[in-house]
Amino acid sequence: MSRERAEDALETSWTANAAAWTAVVREDRIASRVAGTNAAIVSAITARAPRRLLDVGCGEGWLVRACTAAGAAAVGIDISAPLIDAATAAGGGHFVVMRYDELASRRAELGDPFDLIVCNFAVLGESLVPMLRALREVATDDGALLIQTVHPWVARGDAPYADGWRTETFAGFGNAFPASMPWFYRTLGRWIADVRTGGWQLEAVDEPLHPETGAPLSLLLVATPMR
Ligand SMILES: C[S@@+](CC[C@H](N)C(=O)[O-])C[C@H]1O[C@@H](n2cnc3c(N)ncnc32)[C@H](O)[C@@H]1O
Numbered sequence: 001m002s003r004e005r006a007e008d009a010l011e012t013s014w015t016a017n018a019a020a021w022t023a024v025v026r027e028d029r030i031a032s033r034v035a036g037t038n039a040a041i042v043s044a045i046t047a048r049a050p051r052r053l054l055d056v057g058c059g060e061g062w063l064v065r066a067c068t069a070a071g072a073a074a075v076g077i078d079i080s081a082p083l084i085d086a087a088t089a090a091g092g093g094h095f096v097v098m099r100y101d102e103l104a105s106r107r108a109e110l111g112d113p114f115d116l117i118v119c120n121f122a123v124l125g126e127s128l129v130p131m132l133r134a135l136r137e138v139a140t141d142d143g144a145l146l147i148q149t150v151h152p153w154v155a156r157g158d159a160p161y162a163d164g165w166r167t168e169t170f171a172g173f174g175n176a177f178p179a180s181m182p183w184f185y186r187t188l189g190r191w192i193a194d195v196r197t198g199g200w201q202l203e204a205v206d207e208p209l210h211p212e213t214g215a216p217l218s219l220l221l222v223a224t225p226m227r
Contacts, residue, residue: 006165006182007125011079011099016179017170018082022060024173032210037218040208041120041148044220046070048144050116056135057122061087061095068092075110077103101127103134113140119147121218126165126184132198136225145200145223151207151216152188163190191221201226 001009014021028034041063045053050072055064058076060083067074074093078084079100087095098106117135135145152161159166166185170177186194188205195202200223207216 001165001182003126003165006184007127009179010125010182013179013181014078014080015082017177017181018060018080018086020170020173020176020178021083022086023176025060025062029173032217035210035212035217036208037121037148040206040218040220041118041146042066042070044146044148044206044222045072045116045118048116050114052112052114052116054110054114054117054135054138055093056100056117056119056131057124058087058095059083059122061090061093063118063120064095065090065092072116075114077110100125100131100134103131104137107134107138110138113138113143115140115143117143117145119145119149121148121150123147123149124181124183128186128194129198132195132200136199139225141225143225144203145195145221147191147195147221147223148218149186149191149221151219152186152191154216155185159185161187163187188219191219195221195223196226199226200224 053067053072053074055076058078061076064074064076076095077098081097084095084097163186165182168181202223204222206220208218210217
């Protein structure tokens with residue numbers, strides 16, 4: 001599959017899978033989230049006590065709701081109209097249908113700059129650097145960026161340790177998800193390089209661990225605007 005077709009299929013999958021995704025998130029059916037990744041991102045956010053937070057690829061909006069409950073004003077953007085509808089119906093923030101590649105041209109719609117920007121398992125495509133550059137333009141100079149993603153060591157599975165497109169079938173949830181999702185696997189080195197090229201300085205690389213097995217549950221990158 002070409003890169004263009006993979007990016008298209010990735011984006012449309014989130015419309016097809018919106019109802020299934022909303023159900024598994026709201027019913028706490030993603031084991032790694034319950035085991036620690038939800039707590040890791042909420043804790044990383046609340047430690048910074050943000051005033052204005054942008055949730056990039058917000059899905060059905062759970063993180064925006066968690067952050068506004070903790071006192072932040074939060075905006076969520078996502079490409080999937082049905083997921084934004086679900087988020088809006090649940091309330092707790094302002095939600096906008098927006099693709100990452102529209103961030104630069106539509107940034108006025110997002111209002112004042114954000115002192116915290118979060119991407120929670122929402123960087124799935126190959127094109128990351130332009131998005132990071134656009135996010136730099138909507139961040140305050142003293143702001144921060146949190147990216148939580150699959151851990152490259154665990155997500156590699158049996159495939160080579162090399163950047164490339166993979167396919168998520170959501171088979172762990174039976175037949176609930178109508179569409180499979182192409183996604184772009186990045187090595188740790190590629191993550192670090194892309195964050196820097198995108199105009200951000202890496203401050204920390206955290207690895208939340210499974211409380212019982214000790215295996216990494218995710219990779220959590222913390223970055224600040226490059227000066
Ligand atoms: C795995 S879900 C994570 C959702 C949410 N952050 C959470 O923690 O539940 C990935 C989200 O990224 C969004 N997304 C993927 N590519 C996108 C793009 N190019 N522009 C906007 N949203 C995108 C999808 O629509 C989906 O809601």
